[in-house]
Amino acid sequence: MPDTLSTAIAELKHEEAIAMVTARIGRGDDVFAILAACRDGMTLVGERFQRGDYYLSELLLAAEIFKQAAAALEPLLARARFPAPVGRVVLATMRGDIHDLGKNIVATLLRAHAFDVHDLGVNVEPATLVAAVEEVQPDFVGFSALLTTAFDSMKAAADLLREAGWRNRLTLLIGGGVTTPQVKEYVGADFQTVDATAGVDYCMAVQKERQRGR
Numbered sequence: 216m217p218d219t220l221s222t223a224i225a226e227l228k229h230e231e232a233i234a235m236v237t238a239r240i241g242r243g244d245d246v247f248a249i250l251a252a253c254r255d256g257m258t259l260v261g262e263r264f265q266r267g268d269y270y271l272s273e274l275l276l277a278a279e280i281f282k283q284a285a286a287a288l289e290p291l292l293a294r295a296r297f298p299a300p301v302g303r304v305v306l307a308t309m310r311g312d313i314h315d316l317g318k319n320i321v322a323t324l325l326r327a328h329a330f331d332v333h334d335l336g337v338n339v340e341p342a343t344l345v346a347a348v349e350e351v352q353p354d355f356v357g358f359s360a361l362l363t364t365a366f367d368s369m370k371a372a373a374d375l376l377r378e379a380g381w382r383n384r385l386t387l388l389i390g391g392g393v394t395t396p397q398v399k400e401y402v403g404a405d406f407q408t409v410d411a412t413a414g415v416d417y418c419m420a421v422q423k424e425r426q427r428g429r
């Protein structure tokens with residue numbers, strides 16, 4: 216059910232949406248609930264784009280509103296720090312996809328939970344990802360995807376990781392609006408989610424388990 220904040224984002228009411236975020240922060244609303252409302256707004260924008268009611272310029276404006284909202288929420292997200300097992304994470308949006316709003320949120324949340332995050336950015340070539348893994352030696356690799364066309368580059372990267380002997384030494388997560396359990400199977404990942412906090416919880420649980428086994 217869209218609330219007023221998600222509706223304001225969907226209707227591209229920039230100032231109104233940011234004022235609502237600020238007011239909700241001021242009232243002490245749960246930061247994750249505010250974030251969820253912003254994401255719902257983006258989903259509505261996507262639906263309008265798909266129906267042909269919105270064009271690329273509207274997507275761009277929505278992205279700008281979301282970025283500003285996320286910037287206002289970031290200090291609160293970063294403060295929600297728990298005593299946590301520390302691990303290294305490499306994050307990327309793979310070749311063919313330039314969406315990064317969700318990835319950036321996951322990065323913020325992981326950092327808030329004391330993970331060392333290496334964010335490779337967007338449109339990342341599978342070979343570049345593998346080179347970064349060789350260098351960073353992460354416990355986790357996370358792919359973020361908003362385009363179905365990125366599934367092949369995620370799978371290519373996962374295959375390269377397996378060929379290089381990395382696959383059983385790290386945990387592979389995928390996330391982003393278009394991912395599903397079927398995509399997880401196709402890519403050969405260990406975990407899939409469309410919820411950044413579920414991804415962070417999963418990393419913490421896996422890392423705790425690893426440290427118990429050491």
Ligand code: B12
Nearest residue numbers: 261313314315316317357359362363390391392409411414
């Ligand atoms: C904003 C947006 C854009 C912006 C992106 C700005 C940016 N810096 O990211 C701009 C305008 C640039 C854009 C461009 C395009 N877009 Co666009 N875009 C969107 C929109 C409206 C919102 C996406 C978004 O940011 N959502 C908010 C974030 C926070 O949600 P999220 O990514 O799902 O992330 C959450 C979780 O999934 C999770 N998560 C995300 N990643 C990860 C990773 C890990 C490891 C974990 C654990 C968790 C996790 O954490 C987040 C918080 O919980 C969607 C609509 C929609 N329904 O999603 C379309 C959408 C994704 N775009 C679409 C399209 C088609 C395009 C274009 C091809 C349009 C065009 N004709 O040029 C181009 C793509 C160019 C390219 N090569 O990538 C389609 C994709 C269709 C498909 N099935 O492939 C969508 C679905 C719109 C639609 N309904 O048609 N877009």
